[in-house]
Each structure stands twice: as C-alpha cells, then as structure tokens.
Amino acid sequence: MSGHGLPERGALDVFEYAVLRVVPRVERGEQINAGVILYCRARSFVAARVHLDVGRLRALDPDADVVGVRAALRAIEGVCRGGADAGQAAGDDAGRRFRWLIAPRSTVVQPGPVHTGLTTDPEAETERLLDLLVR
Template identity: 85%
Template sequence: MSERTLGTRSRTQDVFEYALLRVVPRIERGECLNAGVLVYCRARSFVAARTHLDETRLRALDPAADVAGVRAALRAVEGVCAGGDAAGQAGADDAGRRFRWLIAPRSTVVQPGPVHTGLTSDPAAETERLLDLLVK
C-alpha cells in the first residue's frame, strides 16, 4: 500500500495511525479511562496529541488519584508531539520517531493503547474527530 492511497473528489486520502492515551490510576486493578489520542500521518510528517481528562471518572476509579500528575503526563505527551524545546531531547527527532516512542508499551499511569489505522485528507481534523468520538 502506498502512502497516498486513495483520491476522492480531488482530495487525497492519506494513511494515518492513531492510538488512544489511557489513564490507569491503579495498575494492579487494570481499570482505565481514555484521556487522549495520538495521530501520526507519515505522508504529511504530521504527529499530534489531543487530551481531555474527565476528573470525575478518574476519581471514580481512584479517589486518591494524582490529578495534577496525570495532567502533567498528558501535557508532556502533547509537548513531545509538538517537537522543538517542548519535546526535550526528542525535539530533534522526526514526527515518526516521536510517535513510535510515545506508543511504546509502558507500565505507567498514562499508557498508549494499541495502534489503529485509517485514511484522512486532514490529519488535524481527524485528531479532533477521534478525540470527540473516543475520549470525550
């Protein structure tokens, strides 16, 4: 499959990958809530994260959850996606490397979910659509 896969009505559809960001407040229980989405489109060198933390749902899973710590971790993911100084050492990496680093499995409170694929003509709009559909 090529990077630019499908032309529709003069708009090219590009392959993109996405993963949900999950908050797992008590690792030993395995309960989670979706708190963000990562989107990567190689054809456009695009990577972005959008987050939304529902504190009420988080506190339902763990009344003692460190909300400030979770928010900081979610902001850090957004910073890595943005690149530059906000990404720290990863800022010099290309969009693909930053995405692959962020989706690597980890045993922390904020974890990436499995990677899925799709087609889009607007990766930024797709990021917002997925956030509304899967997180909010």
C-alpha cells in the first residue's frame, strides 16, 4: 500500500469473478456464456463486461428473447457502474453490488460460481476473462 491508502501500482491484488450465463430455457439447463463480473476489494472495483453471441443463443432456443437478454445484461453492467444506472443498489459499495449480482437466480441470465485470482489491473483482467471465457 502507498502512503495514501491506495494499492501500489504493480501490486498483485486478489479478485473474484463470475461468468454470466444465458439459460434461454431454464427447464433444459442449456447455457451459453455471455459476460463476466469482476470484483477487486483492494481497489473498490467492480465491473461487468458482456458479449452476447445471438447465433449461439438462437441455436439453443430459436425463440429466445434477445431484446430481453440484452436488457438484463445491460442492467448488470449498470449495477456495476453504480450511480443512477444501479437502481436500488446505487448507494451500495462495490462489494455489496458484486454480492447482489452473484446471488443465484432462476432467470434467463444467471451468474456462475465465483472464482478467484490475482491481478495488477482489474480493468484489464475483466477484458482478458471476457476474451478467454466468452468470446
């Protein structure tokens, strides 16, 4: 830590992340990865990055509600950003917003299990995980 209470540049910090999954027909359990949520407590950082492959989604369910899925993914990004886009979570800190987003739900967009890692750059790590696990 620097003398200002902020992590030093280049320091490794623990992060947690979950993959966002789209399950168009919950009763069938088939899913595609459509995003990641990453939280780094040391940096008070939480972010979501999404990428919806509509072709893959339609392969699982030709009648999937693409507009609704995109809206749900955008809402998750908004909660991570905080402020007016976060709705009821607007006043919550990054950790509380992350915990709320990773809570299990039986909706079309669901968080996967939480995993951990180390990073020097949570923003870049979010993009790296999106490329690795979703795109």
